[in-house]
Amino acid sequence: MAFLVGADCLDEMIASLRSNGRTVIGPAVRDGVITHDQIESASELPLGWTEDQDGGRYRLVPTGTDERFAFSSPSTSWKRFLIPERTLLLRARRSNGTVAVVEPEPEAPSVAFFGIRSCDLVALGILDRVFLDSDATDPTYAARRPDVFIVAVGCNRPGNTCFCASMNTGPTPTSGYDLVVRELHSEEGTEYLVDVGSERGADLLAGLASRPAHEGDLQRADRAHETAVASMGRELRQDYVPLAALDPDHPRWDDVAERCLACGNCTMVCPTCFCSTTEESTDLSGTEAERWRVWDSCFSLDFTHLHGGSVRTSTKSRYRQWLLHKLVTWQDQFDTSGCVGCGRCITWCPVGIDLTAEIAALAVPAAATDLGGRDV
Amino acid sequence: MVPHMYRVLSRRQDLADTVTLALAPIDGQIATPSIGQFNMLWAFGIGEAPISLAGVDDDVVTHTIRGVGAVTNALCAASEGDQIGVRGPYGTGWDLDGAMGRDILVVAGGLGLAPVRPIVTRLFARRADYGRAALLMGARDPESLLYRDELEAWRSRLDIEVEVTVDSAQRSWRGDVGVVTRLIDRAPVEAANTRAFVCGPEVMMRFCAQALVDLGVPPAEVFVSLERNMHCAVGHCGHCQLGSSFVCKDGPVLSWAEAEPLLRIRER
Ligand SMILES: Cc1cc2nc3c(=O)[nH]c(=O)nc-3n(C[C@H](O)[C@H](O)[C@H](O)COP(=O)(O)OP(=O)(O)OC[C@H]3O[C@@H](n4cnc5c(N)ncnc54)[C@H](O)[C@@H]3O)c2cc1C
Ligand code: SF4
Ligand code: SF4
């Protein structure tokens, strides 16, 4: 059952979550971009802002309205709150030749994700399959994830780089939340349709001023959804060829490799990219050691380092690994795509490489292109 | 992800850059490994490296390590009594039990003899369970032959064929000279009824697997052990990916029927 609330209620939600001891993380304007950060009240939400996103381009643009959720994918994803850039794996001390190892208790701050988009919510479900796997559960992820209180938000204004509709991951959240909020904006003002997804969501809403939603409210929300679907900036066409049949020797891989800088930005901003490396260090006396897990990118040459040289030396092979992992091999590994269509990798690529365009080009059989012979 | 501490029971210098360590648990210990699996060995303050089991005897695990970088050099430098971290065992193993009654062919190149060593020792222990058996060993030169004493002892047994070849040698070497694939053609087994285990550098495994298939061993009966960069060994760090496989958990041991399509694409 859905409810209608006013803008004040968002503030009350945040206050209520905070009074329950949660750190609330939500979208906020910081350093000229909308990102996810700790927020203390609804006044920090990006009221009146949207963005102009395109390949290699990001600008904040005023909306001239009082909408708080008129933007699309914030610059960073939510993964860093569950798999931090750096995680301490172990601490050890050596004295008189005896080594004592301590596994640190995972830090598990109690948090709420306020205003998570449908694509990013689906991305969390994808990370769950990686880190909550019954054979190998990650302690940090497992300590944080189940407790996260999730207030999802429907997208009304997808960005120019968004393609969640074609990935079937948005723009309206369908599950995995405690509450979902949908912004209903009109000349008369802005209200919020709230739907409950869990018992604790219902408990939170029960304490706030709301009225049951009318049929008209639901219809407005449906229209907003339809408009959002229709205004999706990009599309990942899956009807050209089955993705699994993409040609690993297609000349387009050489073409994209000439543009790609192998900087790894795409992997850092992607809400599902999960790769990491380890770093170990000792103090100056050599008696204390620490081992850390640190985000890593498959675009680095070291990533496949073996004695005798790396496996993937060419940029071509590394871009191909990234794209085919996202869209093809991920499916085999985790029974889901590794891409949710958030568009971040397009926006934050310094040279504007667009995976939807690469897929479109790769889908044309090599023989039909004029890019030259096949590299076998 | 936290290692158990083991103590170096014994250390043997096999080659100039290669050492075999026998490790015994101090407090906790890893689960019993299967042959062909690997452990993550940890050198305090330096890091971890995936290292295959070269032997398992009750609680004691044996690893043969070649020093090629920071971690492996530190492991090689360990002395008797030193402590080394061990977590594992990880990955798929050599399925020898599933080949009872059949002919067994073990093909090793260089350091690749270490991971297949437990196959040979188990073959001897249960010799009656298998048909004909042969170990074909290739090395760069006689000086880089691993486990020389053991090879000689194995060779002196009459119930297993042991053939050794080197890429190049001085006059004093009386054995075979040439690549190990040449030994495959004259291996004393019935190809269609053979299970083969191959371990060595990737190019060597490619050529050997192909030679075995050409000989008539079914691709699903040829097993190889792949090496990839590994940091976690549990499918989380992403480094070991090869196509859809995480080599740390779907491998390292794969049948040639599985591995060949993965390795067909260059730089995958
Ligand atoms: C399944 C498996 C079994 C193996 N079995 C043996 C064995 O029995 N004996 C043996 O001597 N060697 C074995 N190796 C190879 C051994 O793991 C590498 O030589 C070792 O990791 C190199 O680390 P390093 O720090 O000494 O070398 P460096 O070359 O200095 O390493 C440099 C960097 O590359 C990384 N690196 C290099 N190779 C690897 C790797 N394979 N995995 C992760 N990181 C790597 C290191 O972490 C480091 O950051 C095996 C490898 C695998 C995957
Ligand atoms: S691959 Fe790109 S569009 Fe897809 S989820 Fe990752 S960042 Fe978003
Ligand atoms: S695709 Fe773009 S963002 Fe990704 S590594 Fe290449 S240049 Fe960097």
Ligand code: FES
């Ligand atoms: S070694 Fe980390 S995923 Fe395989």
